[in-house]
Amino acid sequence: MKHKILFVDDEENILNSLKRLLRKSPYDIHYRTSGKDALDFLTANEVAVLVTDMRMPKMNGIELIIEANKISPLTIKTILSGYSDINDIMTAVNSGHVHNYITKPWNDSELFISLMNATELYERRNNEKKLLKELNIKNEELKNLNxxxxxxxxxxxxxxxxxxxxxxxxxxxxxxxxxxxxxxxxxxxxxxxxxxxxxxxxxxxxxxxxxxxxxxxxxxxxxxxxxxxxxxxxxxxxxxxxxxxxxxxxxxxxxxxxxxxxxxxxxxxxxxxxxxxxxxxxxxxxxxxxxxxxxxxxxxxxxx
Structure with a gap:
């Protein structure tokens, strides 16, 4: 099953550029222009990677990621934004809300590598969650057996x-x-x-x-x-x-x-x-x- 990746940016030209670049990618990619639409999509779907712009009206990238963590904590969150937002981005990274950031204009190869690393990290997190659940079940079975x-x-x-x-x-x-x-x-x-x-x-x-x-x-x-x-x-x-x-x-x-x-x-x-x-x-x-x-x-x- 293909991993879902969600890009969020209020600028249509940015999303169109990403669509052209990623049309042959191995991922199931979706695009939204607002934080609200992105949260609706996250609620209804299992999303491996969320890539969001920093500056958007009504809900900025950090606010979106904080809300997204409540809905889908396993989803890997990445910021895609300009150099002028670097201080805010680093604060978000250091606080643990954001896994990574990609600067605009992006390097195509670096973007692909970043997406690949993010999906691999999502797989590891998902597997760890499943293993932890299985371990808890086994521990409960062992307790009952004792x-x-x-x-x-x-x-x-x-x-x-x-x-x-x-x-x-x-x-x-x-x-x-x-x-x-x-x-x-x-x-x-x-x-x-x-x-x-x-x-x-x-x-x-x-x-x-x-x-x-x-x-x-x-x-x-x-x-x-x-x-x-x-x-x-x-x-x-x-x-x-x-x-x-x-x-x-x-x-x-x-x-x-x-x-x-x-x-x-x-x-x-x-x-x-x-x-x-x-x-x-x-x-x-x-x-x-x-x-x-x-x-x-x-x-x-x-x-x-």
């Missing part, structure tokens, strides 16, 4: 502590009902405070809410499941040891878009499976203790 990671670390730490508390209760021989209530409480918290039941195949006992106990057909269907699934808004999570069905976790009132939490139950499923085995005398306390190593390994994998 918040998410910090939350995840806190969640993992809490889960590990809760799992270890349950393991300690098991190893210390705490009453089965109390241990299962601890497990149910943790399952409920991990699932977003949902209603939870645990069916123990070994003892044929149901712990927790009894929303599945009286539905024989549902229980038979669930008993055939070997993988986690969602049935009638109830998450069904089988507890397996090799191919043996040890029990089932039921979590009520779950929508499809909430299933992400089931990934966080991996360690607790291991503890619960080992506990059911332990209570059925098919496993000894050393197997329960060994599950701690498995949990720690899972935690390491999740945080890598």
């Amino acid at each position: 918040v998410i990671l910090e939350k995840r670390v806190k969640e993992r730490t809490w889960e590990l502590q809760a799992n270890n508390a349950i393991l300690n209760s098991i190893i210390e021989g705490e009453d089965k009902q109390k241990v299962m209530m601890r497990i149910l409480d943790l399952l409920s918290k991990l699932s977003g405070n949902k209603e939870v039941s645990i069916w123990d195949n070994k003892s044929q006992e149901l712990f927790g809410a009894d929303f599945v106990k009286n539905d024989d057909e549902f229980m038979r269907t669930c008993n055939l499941k070997t993988k986690s699934c969602l049935i009638n808004k109830i998450v069904v999570i089988p507890l397996l040891k090799s191919e043996e069905k040890l029990g089932t976790i039921y979590i009520r009132d779950v929508n499809k878009n909430e299933l992400q939490f089931t990934k966080r139950l991996k360690n607790l499923k291991t503890v619960l499976s080992m506990y059911i085995l332990h209570n059925s005398l098919l496993a000894d306390p050393s197997e329960i203790i060994g599950s701690i190593d498995m949990i720690l390994g899972n935690i390491d994998e999740e945080t890598d």
Whole structure:
């Protein structure tokens, strides 16, 4: 896309001379005879370079550039004027309002070089602005990621502590009902405070809410499941040891878009499976203790 260059001069003969000189230039060049018309054009267009005369009626070149900076700060501003205005021009250059100046009568080669330098500077400024915007976006994304990671670390730490508390209760021989209530409480918290039941195949006992106990057909269907699934808004999570069905976790009132939490139950499923085995005398306390190593390994994998 060609860069737009805007020349502003109240003298038509000056603009006509520029038109003849620049008719084959690689730029999209526009001409205006007043500051007001120039500002209207700047408002409606992306202008790379503004070249303005110094002395014009109603609005001089410096006044035009000050207003143009409010509309288009990235546009490169240049003064094209006679030697008699040099002091005012230098003041404007030193104040930062004007990038460069070209004296009348101009040297054609110097004018071309000045326009080329100005468009290159505009490109650099534009690229810097885009890069800064991208950097700000990346910084915001990084900040959000840090918040998410910090939350995840806190969640993992809490889960590990809760799992270890349950393991300690098991190893210390705490009453089965109390241990299962601890497990149910943790399952409920991990699932977003949902209603939870645990069916123990070994003892044929149901712990927790009894929303599945009286539905024989549902229980038979669930008993055939070997993988986690969602049935009638109830998450069904089988507890397996090799191919043996040890029990089932039921979590009520779950929508499809909430299933992400089931990934966080991996360690607790291991503890619960080992506990059911332990209570059925098919496993000894050393197997329960060994599950701690498995949990720690899972935690390491999740945080890598």
